[in-house]
Amino acid sequence: MKIPRFGVEEWLNVWENDARYDIAGSSIASFTLEEIIGIDGTSPNEFYDRIIKKKMDYGWIEGSPQFKQEVSKLYKHMPPENILQTNGATGANLLAFYALIERGDHVIAMHPTYQQLYDIPRSMGAEVTFWEIDEEHEWIPNIEELKRLIRPDTKMICLNNANNPTGTVLDEEMLMQIVEIAASVGAYVLVDEVYKPLDPNVHIPSIVDLYDKGIATNSLSKTYSVPGVRVGWTASNREIANVFRKYRDYTMICAGVFDDYLAVHTLKNKEAILRRNQDIVYTNLALLKEWVNNETRVSLVFPKAVSTSFIKLNIPVDVEEFCIDLLKTKGVLLVPGNRFDVPGHARLGYCTHTHILEKGLAELSSYLKQYH
Known part of the structure; x- marks a missing residue:
């Protein structure tokens, strides 16, 4: 490769x-x-007293029940069993591509964006078409251009919402238009959602709350300020999650007992x-x-x-x-x-x-x- x-x-x-x-x-x-331990008033001694006797074994392979429950709360209707813990959002994106993309598939990727979202599909033999955004239009993509790019054999549309590096946000209206276009050919829509707008007047739904073939990837690295905990996740429907399970066994075993424990603490205090x-x-x-x-x-x-x-x-x-x-x-x-x-x-x-x-x-x- x-x-x-x-x-x-x-x-x-x-x-x-x-x-x-x-x-x-x-x-x-x-x-x-x-600081993250003490975000809710917990002292380091209290925190370590709770974990110090835990066995440093593999722990919960897909993420602990507490982790899955906390992540599921980030979405409207996401059963905890459809959440899979990964090694950061990069691990989540890799898992989605590894599980779903094959040689000859057609993938559309917003560009510029995080390089992983187009070069991994390319490395797997997919044909990648860029959905270009530019500064002249304030980095907002043109939905008519996506209509021109979509093909009957398009397997996936890859987005980063908000976008890295531009900070562009795709609002609910645009996401719904993207979903309509993807659904017309049965394509998946993968959205790396690590950047959450913190303007209370800007509500951006997750792709999994809008589309059955939507795949959301996320982590604690950006919005939650704990990149040192290498914990991310995929959220999807049950059928996709079950496909991911098979491929996940080849890419990682677990995030680790300590990382899971700190991730749960972080999410409880989101x-x-x-x-x-x-x-x-x-x-x-x-x-x-x-x-x-x-x-x-x-x-x-x-x-x-x-x-x-x-x-x-x-x-x-x-x-x-x-x-x-x-x-x-x-x-x-x-x-x-x-x-x-x-x-x-x-x-x-x-x-x-x-x-x-x-x-x-x-x-x-x-x-x-x-x-x-």
Whole structure:
């Protein structure tokens, strides 16, 4: 199986540890272990007393009953038995492709997006057609274009809602149109839902609440601020879940006793986490807007309270060259847009800790002055 290098992950693997001001990521300011344990007032001693006598065996293979129950609450009508625990959302996406995509299948993928959502199907021999989004239209896809792209043999439509890197949100009306198009040919719709809009006025339903052949993947890494717990999941109908079970046995055994336990604790306290993260998103988004409005060489289609943004840089050099030199001279880390096939842009993860964002933006402004 041949597959291209994973642009974003390769970039972060090389440069992330050199950053003083990491404003490249798309998670909302990660908790320390002490912070997430104490989110509901639990002390570290109380937490460890509950788990310290547990056997470090394989635990619950598909995720504990408590985990499945907590995840099922995220959807309208999702039986816990249809939830399968995975190694992050990347593991969930891989499982879906491994189980459903075969050589010769036709797959439609929004683009730009998380590279995994199109290059894994390609590596499996699928024909992948891009449903392009562009900045001129505020990164909103054209539903008429999807109607032109769909084929009788289309096996799956792959989406990232909200979108990484642009922060674009597909609302319920557009999702329903996508479902109608997919249903006309019997295609699956896989939606990576790791980015939840934290604007209380923006309600985005999960694909599994709209479509029987919808597949939702998610994790605790982005919206819930615990990427160090490598726990994600698939949510689907029972028939799809049973197919996934067979292929899951070949890709992982379990997430681990400790990870499952901490994942349950995190999900039980999701409301407190979302309140904390909503404050971070709104505080930092206001800072980002002010900064962009004062930067003549930067423009941005602002995200709707989603933790990732994609700035356009008016600079006379290659964006990757720019990002490397920015990191080496100022300690500021961005992800160059060519890693998403969009040169001249960069992913700016504005939902890091506020003091890091403030300092990172100040240093980025200082660096941009050389082009004035």
